[in-house]
Amino acid sequence: MAKPATNKPPLTAARLWQLVTERAPGRGGNALRVAAACTTTVLVGETWQVPDIAVPALVTMALWQKDRVTNVLAGLAVNILFGVIILMMFGLMHLTLDHPMGLVIATAVLSFGFFFLGSASKLKPVAYMLGLVVVYTMIAIGNVPFGELATRALLYADLFILVPGAVMVCLAPFICPSPKTILTRTLAHHLRLSAALLRNPEDEQTCDQAEALLRDGTKGMMMSLKMAGLEKLWRKQDLASLQQAIPRSIGVLALAHAAACEATDASDTYPDAPESLIETLLEMADIFQSGGYPTDIGQPPVPYTSPALAQIAALLPDFTKPIEDESSEKAKSKPSSSGFFALDAWTNPEHVRFAVKGTAAVMLSYFIFKILNWDGIHTCIITCFIVALPTMGEMISKLTLRISGALVGGALGILSIIFVMPHLTNIAAFLALIFAGSLLAAWVKSGDERIAYAGFQIGLAFFLSDLKDYGPTSDMTTARDRIIGILLGNFITYAVFTSFWPSSAYDKIRDKVSAALKALQAQFNASSVQDELQQAAAVQSALAHAERMIEFASVEPIHLRANMDELASYQAITSQISCLTEDGLIPARRPAASAQLASLDKVVS
Incomplete structure (x- = not known):
């Protein structure tokens, strides 16, 4: 029997640093593309003089995807959806303008709706981004003295989504890889990691990487395959071969992990993996890395005393050879559609409770914001949509990531205002600064899901600190107030979610x-x-x-x-x-x- 996988302890500082600095395949390229997209959004906003350009930049970072097809579809979908919401908000504007109580009720209803959609539908995390923009716009409308400015504010709110959506649709096809390329590179990574396990079974870091990659399953690869099919650029035979390879890559990696564990436990009696098997895996990986897929794969000889190695070798000849009865297999494996809402959306009270707690956090932040009459801390309301999580364990485990990310991003913003902004003489230098800050945030966000949250918080604090008006800013008061707002929003959300209907993991x-x-x-x-x-x-x-x-x-x-x-x-x-x-x-x-x-x-x- 294979050696049991050890349960990872809660994240320590050393483990967090390892995750931050880990050079996973594709991480650097994705971070560069996210930074380029955020910078382009800022450039468009500066050119059109879109107010609060930090919000569109933040939406771009939140919605940007790895491949060009998903980006285009997401950009189009979010703009269509938000167009419908804008029409709804025109009606709400007439009901709430000069009616403070009506504004409060509308804000609460909208917050509840978006939090409910984020919990009980497939719209998350888009629901939270839409809620952030809509509620922020409602509050901004409440601060204007007459209807013409309110209408203008609503149109600017449309730009908050239109600009990121347009950047995703127009820029992604040129800088993002095809979903087929992402899929083949992922398959290559599975095979290379399998070969590394067989060659150095005692390498704990490689074993940890294999376990993490196994836990990802096939969802990401199957989504890349689906997006590749929508491109209409690839032959059906090629996509069928890649579909065959997806579960087999998981099987090879799982068997390699089992063989590595056995070799570690019985190093004296367990046979070494034959070099021919390792070389075959590496040759297949090279072909996948180049964008193709291997065919006519020979079965390398392996020791009969190692059933795990023998099973790996048995999987290779048909690695990319589609099954004969393809139609029946697809009918058997095709998952049933669950619809837009979760199956328990209308029966599980947790969805309603989550929406109530999220709404309470937003409204409490709103009342503090209004009572203090402190415009600079409006970020506390934005933060509530970003940091809400369903269970106490998730809230607590990510609290450190939230606070540390906000402090790092805020420190970057303030230091850049002190040491960099005074020396900026043109828009190119300003955009270079935005690109550098975005790159750091995107690098962390593109890492392990345990730290991705901190990357988003870095981007949140950095954008809200350095993007106030048009061009470079020297106002440190704004950066200070917005960071205080972020920390306040974190505290309020944590307090509400852990005090009322606390849901334990x-x-x-x-x-x-x-x-x-x-x-x-x-x-x-x-x-x-x-x-x-x-x-x-x-x-x-x-x-x-x-x-x-x-x-x-x-x-x-x-x-x-x-x-x-x-x-x-x-x-x-x-x-x-x-x-x-x-x-x-x-x-x-x-x-x-x-x-x-x-x-x-x-x-x-």
Whole structure:
């Protein structure tokens, strides 16, 4: 049996720094493209003199995608959606102008609606960005003295989405790779990491990278395949071959991880991976990296004493060869559409409670903003839409990322005002500064999901500090006030979400573990190798959700953790599932793994 995967402890400073500096494939290129898009948005805003250009720059960073097709579709969709919202807001404007109570009610209703959509629909995270812009616009309209300025403010709000959307549609086709290119590079990374595991099985860093990549499953790759199909530039045969390779790349990596764990445990008796197998994997990776896919792959000889290595070799000949009965397999594996709303959108009270808490945080921030009559801290309202999270564990685990990101971004903004802004003489130099700040934020945001949140906060604080009027600013008061607003919004959101209907991550662990066990049972019941590999990838994705919930629960307040009697058991179960899904891919070990699965089902049920 493979060595159990160790559960990661809560993030430490050393672990955070490792994630920040990690050079994952494609991370640098994506960060450069995000920075270029944000800079282009600022350039358009400066040219058109769009007020509060920090908001469009922030929306660009939030919505930018890795490939050109998704960017174009997202840019078009968000503009169409926001166009409908603008029409709705024209009606609201006439009802709320010169009616403060009407403005308060409209702000509360809109906040509730966007938070509900963010929790119970497929619109997230777009729902939060739309809510941010709409509510901010409503508040801005409430501050103008007469209708003509209010109408102008509403039209400017349309630019807050129109400019980022236009940048995504016009710029992405020129600077972003094709989704097919992203897919083939991802497949190459799977194979290279598998070869690295087989060559150096005792390298802990490589094993950690393999576990993290396995937990990603096939969702991202399948989405790239779908977007590649929409491009209409590639042959159906090529896309079918890549579709065949997606689950097999997961299977090869999982088996390589199992072989590496066994080699570490029994270094004296376990045979070394043959060089021919490693070279085959690397040659396949090179072909995928160049944008193609390998064909006529020979099965390299491996020792019969290593079932994991033998199974890797057995997967290679058909790695990119589509199955014969393609139509029946697609019909079997095609997921049923769940619709726009979640299945429990109208029955689960958690969605309503989340929307109520989010609305309470927004309105509390709004009242503090109005009572203090401190215009500079309006960022507290914006922040509420960005930092709201459903469980206490998520709120607490990401609180450090929020605060540290805001402080880093704010420090960058203030230092640039002191040392850089006075020396800027033209728009090019100003845009270079914006590009540098955006690049740092985008680099962090493009990293592991555990730190991506901090990257967005860096961008939030930096943009709101340095983008006030048109061109370079020397007003440090604005930067100070906006950073205070960000910190205030963080505190208010945290206080509201942890005080009213506090939702513990621990309560969701059982469902996540049950989903992983269900996927594992489907893997063992698979009728074909391809279906088995697809189900194994589904197990990895379900495991990722379960492990994250365990991680969130472990950082909740001590009085809550005192009632988490089964937390250690859940950690052990996820480790066993991780082993069983790898053992289930090896025919010789499947009967024993199936028996262990039955015992786990009894424990969880």
